[in-house]
Amino acid sequence: MSQLLDNVCSELQRLPGVGRRTALRLAMHILKMEPQCADSLSSSITRFRHDIRYCMSCNNLSDSDICPICSDMRRDRSTICVVEQVQDLMSIENTGQYRGLYHVLGGVISPMQGIGPSDLKIELLADKLLTGEVKEVIIAISTSVEGETTLFYLLNRLKSFPDVKISTIARGIGFGDELEYVDELTITHALRNRREVER
Amino acid sequence: MSQLLDNVCSELQRLPGVGRRTALRLAMHILKMEPQCADSLSSSITRFRHDIRYCMSCNNLSDSDICPICSDMRRDRSTICVVEQVQDLMSIENTGQYRGLYHVLGGVISPMQGIGPSDLKIELLADKLLTGEVKEVIIAISTSVEGETTLFYLLNRLKSFPDVKISTIARGIGFGDELEYVDELTITHALRNRREVER
Numbered sequence: 001m002s003q004l005l006d007n008v009c010s011e012l013q014r015l016p017g018v019g020r021r022t023a024l025r026l027a028m029h030i031l032k033m034e035p036q037c038a039d040s041l042s043s044s045i046t047r048f049r050h051d052i053r054y055c056m057s058c059n060n061l062s063d064s065d066i067c068p069i070c071s072d073m074r075r076d077r078s079t080i081c082v083v084e085q086v087q088d089l090m091s092i093e094n095t096g097q098y099r100g101l102y103h104v105l106g107g108v109i110s111p112m113q114g115i116g117p118s119d120l121k122i123e124l125l126a127d128k129l130l131t132g133e134v135k136e137v138i139i140a141i142s143t144s145v146e147g148e149t150t151l152f153y154l155l156n157r158l159k160s161f162p163d164v165k166i167s168t169i170a171r172g173i174g175f176g177d178e179l180e181y182v183d184e185l186t187i188t189h190a191l192r193n194r195r196e197v198e199r
Numbered sequence: 200m201s202q203l204l205d206n207v208c209s210e211l212q213r214l215p216g217v218g219r220r221t222a223l224r225l226a227m228h229i230l231k232m233e234p235q236c237a238d239s240l241s242s243s244i245t246r247f248r249h250d251i252r253y254c255m256s257c258n259n260l261s262d263s264d265i266c267p268i269c270s271d272m273r274r275d276r277s278t279i280c281v282v283e284q285v286q287d288l289m290s291i292e293n294t295g296q297y298r299g300l301y302h303v304l305g306g307v308i309s310p311m312q313g314i315g316p317s318d319l320k321i322e323l324l325a326d327k328l329l330t331g332e333v334k335e336v337i338i339a340i341s342t343s344v345e346g347e348t349t350l351f352y353l354l355n356r357l358k359s360f361p362d363v364k365i366s367t368i369a370r371g372i373g374f375g376d377e378l379e380y381v382d383e384l385t386i387t388h389a390l391r392n393r394r395e396v397e398r
Contacts, residue, residue: 001267001289001292002251002260002261002262002266002267003262004243004246004247004250004251004260004262005247005251005260007243007246007247008243008244008246008247010243011239011240011243011244012240014232014236014240015225015228015229015240016224016225016228017221017224022216024286024289025215025216025286026214026215027247028284028285028286029214029215030214030244030247030248031247031248031251031260033213033248035248035249037213038244038245038247038248038249039245039248040210041210041211041213041214041241041244042240042241042242042244042245043241044203044206044207044209044210045207045210045229045237045240045241045244046237046238046241047203047206047207048203048204048206048207048226048229048230048237049229049230049232049234049237049238050234050237051203052201052203052204052230060201061201061203061204061230062201063201063202063203067201068200068201085227086227087223087224087227090200090223093200
């Protein structure tokens with residue numbers, strides 16, 4: 001087999017979800033691309049990896065020291081939504097419904113994976129609360145064991161800011177979810193947090 | 200959103216089977232890679248796209264003018280297996296059972312996609328038969344309408360070499376396939392081509 005093909009396939013196989021067969025399919029696709037398209041694919045990877053930065057204020061991915069969200073003065077600076085990772089921030093941004101700021105923890109506490117509180121950007125969040133500008137912190141992290149541990153830690157850490165309201169996003173049955181396939185814990189939660197219908 | 204992230208995501212989305220969400224997941228994975236790993240991924244893409252060549256003898260992908268298979272003198276030069284694409288050649292090579300040479304057509308005749316006989320390496324195959332060294336041509340192309348059209352064209356084109364035996368690979372039920380899920384055409388074929396069991 002061609003060394004060049006062999007190389008590109010092994011490199012592509014480092015990506016998640018890409019096995020031998022998929023790598024080969026991707027390589028054959030790259031072969032059919034215009035050379036300049038293949039170049040811009042590879043240079044976008046290099047530039048992304050080398051030049052991307054983390055926002056010094058919220059830990060979001062950014063091209064500069066402060067991300068576009070943190071530097072947008074039209075956003076509500078009194079509300080901070082805490083998320084695990086950048087993808088979660090994007091999901092919330094895509095709704096177009098949230099106008100506050102974010103704070104990306106960079107993961108959740110997981111003793112199994114050796115991730116402790118000091119590995120997350122928790123102190124950076126606490127620092128932001130010191131200014132007194134923030135009125136509410138919305139915690140939007142997953143309900144896994146690790147997520148709950150992180151929530152518990154955060155609540156404890158933020159005790160020193162009694163004036164800041166802390167909330168978690170609502171848990172319940174998703175729109176379009178079929179009750180038949182929803183797990184018991186979610187249903188229990190959804191039942192407990194039922195809302196009266198206005199008539 | 201960060202321009203760098205936006206760029207790498209749009210570039211990754213050019214790859215087959217990669218949507219917005221997958222592109223983002225790949226980008227986040229690239230971010231976690233060592234910088235030199237990201238560099239070797241991107242340089243392998245560029246080098247592959249620019250430096251790969253097609254074997255002048257069989258149209259296989261190659262680092263040089265003649266591919267390792269064609270230049271391997273231990274291989275049986277009297278048999279040529281005709282395949283649609285490089286992936287098919289690899290699948291056959293992986294069995295370790297075939298010791299002849301190959302010929303990669305580079306596709307199948309498809310009027311719908313504007314691919315005619317002249318777009319395939321059919322004349323290159325005919326040229327090879329002129330030497331008289333080849334005794335058998337095994338046609339291993341798919342049984343789609345396009346594949347059958349290509350087979351018909353090939354049989355017609357190779358009429359001028361009456362001494363060359365032409366065969367197609369056997370069609371039947373694959374090992375591990377459940378009869379329940381096999382299509383009717385394959386079952387019909389498999390029944391017609393049944394073999395008596397030696398007792």
